Amino acid sequence: MSDVTTTPEAPETEVQTAKPLAWPLGLAGVVLVIAGSFLSWSYDGTILGDLSINLYPGSLQILTIIVALLALVLLLAEKGPLTKLGGWLDATLGLRALGIWLTLYMVLVLVAIATESDGLINVNPGGYISLVGAALILVSSRMLPLRQLRDMSEARLPGWFEILSIAVLMAAALFVAAFALGLQDAWSFVLCLVFIAAVVAGLFRTGSMTWVGHAAQRNKKVLTLSAFVVAFLFPFTQGGSDANMSIATQVLVFSATAMGLNIVVGLAGLLDLGYIAFLGSGAYVAATLSNSAFATIGWKPPFLVVVLVGACVAALAGLIIGSPTLRVSGDYLAIVTLGFGEIFRFSMFNLDGNNGPNLTNGPNGIPGIPDLELFGFNFGDEHNVAGIDLGRFSNYYFLLLILIGGVILVFSRLNNSRIGRGWVAIREDEKAAEAMGVNVFGLKLLAFAVGAFLAGLAGTVKAHQDGAVSPDQYIFLESAFLLAAIVLGGMGTIAGVLLGATILKLLPEKLRFFSEYRLLLFGLLLVLMMRFRPEGLVANRRRLLEFHEEDEALAEAVEAEHLEAEEQLVVEEAK
Structure with a gap:
């Protein structure tokens, strides 16, 4: 290995002396x-x-x-x-x-x-x-x-x-x-x-x-x-442990859903407190179209078709909630989306054949959802690879890994595109973005639709992995955890959301020792984060400048120096 090289020398500063001991x-x-x-x-x-x-x-x-x-x-x-x-x-x-x-x-x-x-x-x-x-x-x-x-x-x-x-x-x-x-x-x-x-x-x-x-x-x-x-x-390090792989699959589902919410909150700056409803939409579509004895729809298409149908239904729900409500912003938008999440949950309760058409079996949900079988591969069977037993949850883990890879690809492409720059402009200053010709309402609606589409994808796999769906799985607290994962990890980033989702799904499972104090510890963690690192664990440069005044001052000083240098250059050229 060659020696470390650099162009500038280290700055000459006064060196403090260490105490002898x-x-x-x-x-x-x-x-x-x-x-x-x-x-x-x-x-x-x-x-x-x-x-x-x-x-x-x-x-x-x-x-x-x-x-x-x-x-x-x-x-x-x-x-x-x-x-x-x-x-x-x-x-x-x-x-x-x-x-x-x-x-x-x-x-x-x-x-x-x-x-x-x-x-x-x-x-x-x-x-x-x-x-x-x-x-x-x-x-x-x-x-x-x-x-x-x-x-x-x-x-x-x-x-x-x-x-x-x-x-x-x-x-x-x-x-x-x-x-x-x-x-x-x-x-x-x-x-x-x-x-x-x-x-x-x-x-x-x-x-x-x-x-x-x-x-x-x-x-x-x-x-x-x-x-x-x-x-x-990772699954090859767990020795066939279904308990650990179950946690891992939950983390991946949570991460994929949080990545969709990251488009809405992290890029477009829209506060959504009912996002778990889009995950539930995809899950319920997969459940009703499955071969479960409790499924209420007779059509049983292949799973690849179910995935697209579930994602499109979730995206349609995003358009339905977005069209009449996206003209409001801030706290009002948060209240509306919170209401939408609760409306979805109560709708799943009421579609039981008594209060409405029998689609969801009401509070009983749809249990007995069979494991997936794609191209002759049954996800419920145990498989042996290189002498290591891989159980049911390991099989779903690999499928979810492919899914989250696609979700990350979509997010990164959108983030680096003209659409992503428009979302960031809306988040920074909606009025200024509109004055510069950005289609604010259209991009907001697109953010809701794309984010809901990605959540619906994750929901279709989650239904088969869990083996059952019920309204109690999609409560407001789950939406709050999704939002907390984005804030904790770093809004608008990929690695940050993955890290935040992992922390918030892993810690409650491993800290059951603390019983009811787990939520207290979670709240304390968020308070400490807001105090010492409000930009998140993995933050982009823009948010670092937003949350640290000394960095803002440094940025302003550097900009002033550049302007002064440009003015001097103009004067010299004029001479």
Whole structure:
């Protein structure tokens, strides 16, 4: 690998001096964390995956060792053989992030042991040693100086190294996802989340993710291919577990639906609080046209026809609700769409043969929907591939993966098209867009129709995967979760919506330990996001500028400098 090269030199700034004990304290902290992880943490071997064996680290102890090794790399970049790398990485900020999260991790470990057993008396010395080590790393990071470093976006490495880095990150994401889903204990899952937060925070604070982001932009095709390869390989890491694959399929259905809503909310800026009705429209079409004994329509077309019919019915519902209501905006539009969602649900209740025609069997819904069978492949059968058993949910997972690939393709093409630019213009300033000749009403109606079409596609597959549909599945809370996934992940982005949908579908399933407090934790998460990262976990540049005043000031300053330079150029040309 060639050395990192760049055109501009690092800016000359006043370098603060580190306190003499900072570096030794950090090294001592790393040694204590690793040494403590090789010792027993808990007297009770039945909790947290058995942390009671000396010299044989459990899975949670291995995660601690990984964070400690990352801290060691940053210490060596600050003062040691990796100082050349330290000229690029913000080692101090990265070390602070690792110190904070590692200390929190160890505190939660002690709390978990005390909660699951009979108190702190069951915590063995190894746990306290690792906690002291984490605290020393945190103290050391506060004693190290902050330096102004080079811009990581200017770093250039060979193309093969960038591609290899993307592949390694994707493989690490696959491993972490498989490991996290395999954790049955709620406390172990929470600690795994803290570990992920520690690593991600450390990478962001060092500036490494800035380089990764630019490398990904330079290798978009490789990144996309790697993401789909990782997603395709995921079922092979679950050992035929139907429980985990059921969660995975729910995540994909939720993601595909959220991607459709992202067109309405993220691109066009229209607040829709009844979007779950479009998913329900597709699901009910698939159910009534299925071979279920409770289906009320005699026509049984092939599933590929059902998919198109369900999507078109959902799009038609979008046009019906959009035509009379899209001339209002803001809170009024939100109220109207909320009402539409409730009208859909009550309509499904009333189409029972008593209050209206018998189409949906009323509150009983349509159960007994058979599994799909396409081209002789039965999605309900178990299949063995490369010696690995793939169950029913794995089969639907692959189908949904193809579906969401198509949804992402449609979204990205529309986003980068003239229509997408029109939607963004409407979102930013509807009056200005209309004054510039944008067909505001037509584009709003198109956003509703396309978003509903994509939700209807997901609904047709969901009906067969669930095996039943009923009105209770399509309540307002589901629409709220869809909207929250977009806000949490990042409005108008693809990766952000996928990440937000994954978080909001995965966490409630894995945190059943907290019972009724799950919604409280969810609300707290949204409040924290609105306070510290209102643009979402994965935000585009426009929203970053919208939500950060200092960036806006910087953008205005840069624009002023450009205008001044242009004026000087005009004056010189005139002379």
